[in-house]
Amino acid sequence: MKIKRPESKQPIPKDAERVFKGVIFDVYRWEQKLFDGSCRVFEKLERPDTVVVIGVTEDKKIMLVETVQPGKKSYFGNAAGQVDRDEDLLMAAKREFLEETGYKSRDLKLWFAYQPASKIDWAIYFFVARSCKKVAEPLEDPGERVRLKLVTLEELVELVLEEKFDSPEVSMEILRACLDEDRMKRLKDLLLG
Amino acid sequence: MKIKRPESKQPIPKDAERVFKGVIFDVYRWEQKLFDGSCRVFEKLERPDTVVVIGVTEDKKIMLVETVQPGKKSYFGNAAGQVDRDEDLLMAAKREFLEETGYKSRDLKLWFAYQPASKIDWAIYFFVARSCKKVAEPLEDPGERVRLKLVTLEELVELVLEEKFDSPEVSMEILRACLDEDRMKRLKDLLLG
Numbered sequence: 586m587k588i589k590r591p592e593s594k595q596p597i598p599k600d601a602e603r604v605f606k607g608v609i610f611d612v613y614r615w616e617q618k619l620f621d622g623s624c625r626v627f628e629k630l631e632r633p634d635t636v637v638v639i640g641v642t643e644d645k646k647i648m649l650v651e652t653v654q655p656g657k658k659s660y661f662g663n664a665a666g667q668v669d670r671d672e673d674l675l676m677a678a679k680r681e682f683l684e685e686t687g688y689k690s691r692d693l694k695l696w697f698a699y700q701p702a703s704k705i706d707w708a709i710y711f712f713v714a715r716s717c718k719k720v721a722e723p724l725e726d727p728g729e730r731v732r733l734k735l736v737t738l739e740e741l742v743e744l745v746l747e748e749k750f751d752s753p754e755v756s757m758e759i760l761r762a763c764l765d766e767d768r769m770k771r772l773k774d775l776l777l778g
Numbered sequence: 779m780k781i782k783r784p785e786s787k788q789p790i791p792k793d794a795e796r797v798f799k800g801v802i803f804d805v806y807r808w809e810q811k812l813f814d815g816s817c818r819v820f821e822k823l824e825r826p827d828t829v830v831v832i833g834v835t836e837d838k839k840i841m842l843v844e845t846v847q848p849g850k851k852s853y854f855g856n857a858a859g860q861v862d863r864d865e866d867l868l869m870a871a872k873r874e875f876l877e878e879t880g881y882k883s884r885d886l887k888l889w890f891a892y893q894p895a896s897k898i899d900w901a902i903y904f905f906v907a908r909s910c911k912k913v914a915e916p917l918e919d920p921g922e923r924v925r926l927k928l929v930t931l932e933e934l935v936e937l938v939l940e941e942k943f944d945s946p947e948v949s950m951e952i953l954r955a956c957l958d959e960d961r962m963k964r965l966k967d968l969l970l971g
Binding site: 604608612617656 | 812816850
């Protein structure tokens with residue numbers, strides 16, 4: 586299955602010049618024709634895409650991770666990481682999920698994908714991994730400490746309402762589901778069905 | 779009144795090197811000591827802060843703007859723009875609001891402020907401007923076309939539920955208010971009180 590990359594709201598034109606190449610971010614620049622025919626220099630970034638995996642264990646608990654990075658406040662979120670160049674998205678999701686949590690799933694599928702920032706060409710892919718089983722210890726990463734937390738859907742709703750969950754996209758899906766029976770039914774089917 | 783700048787989750791250290799200076803984005807780099815004592819190159823961006831103004835007219839209609847920029851899909855959001863270097867935040871909010879909508883308010887105050895992206899040092903300040911009056915035509919900007927749309931709070935809730943409103947932060951505030959009577963009371967006080 587080939588997953589389609591979501592389009593940027595404001596794509597970098599093909600003739601844009603790369604003016605900086607960084608460790609994570611590249612910077613592009615181009616002369617953009619405005620509505621009155623005049624021109625302005627536009628600047629936009631490119632960074633590697635991200636995969637996020639919402640794991641659900643065999644006994645229907647949602648797997649959150651509390652991530653601590655050097656010099657950064659800790660937060661509750663989902664297992665996530667960078668897609669390597671030319672890496673298959675499903676492979677990247679499986680790899681990051683296994684590395685961060687030590688869990689594996691045979692039932693991994695894309696939930697949704699989008700580009701969050703109009704000035705960065707950057708897609709985030711959200712996967713759901715059901716029937717997860719622990720098969721290994723999480724990989725030690727000197728740049729990151731991860732603690733696993735298993736919650737029910739009701740407990741996740743509480744974390745979202747209390748602003749203790751770090752993903753705005755997943756939070757919005759959950760809040761919308763709380764306000765719409767059909768959406769909640771679909772969300773439960775997706776996560777727990 | 780001095781508004782406090784919200785802190786980044788992962789501040790750029792004072793000794794970081796600026797490796798690129800752009801039109802919008804500057805890039806900083808530093809050697810970050812990891813948990814095991816080893817080092818890794820960290821990279822983080824800096825960009826000018828943003829002010830967002832949610833206007834409310836004298837007859838309690840919420841002012842949305844539909845913005846069209848060259849090469850970018852249109853969207854419903856709020857009047858917003860960049861804070862100039864050393865510009866006072868309230869002044870920046872007033873200026874951007876007047877330029878984009880042609881409206882003025884004598885009752886402008888900060889709602890909330892935060893940093894949305896851990897890899898960009900970038901604060902967004904959300905203001906509410908009540909009792910707004912039209913005093914001018916919006917400033918012509920060859921880089922942007924703006925159409926004003928006046929809605930009730932109920933209509934704004936519908937737009938958020940239908941995923942037609944572009945601000946995730948304001949959307950989440952509204953969705954949380956829909957699930958909590960006290961929050962809804964505070965939101966109504968803030969916007970319509």
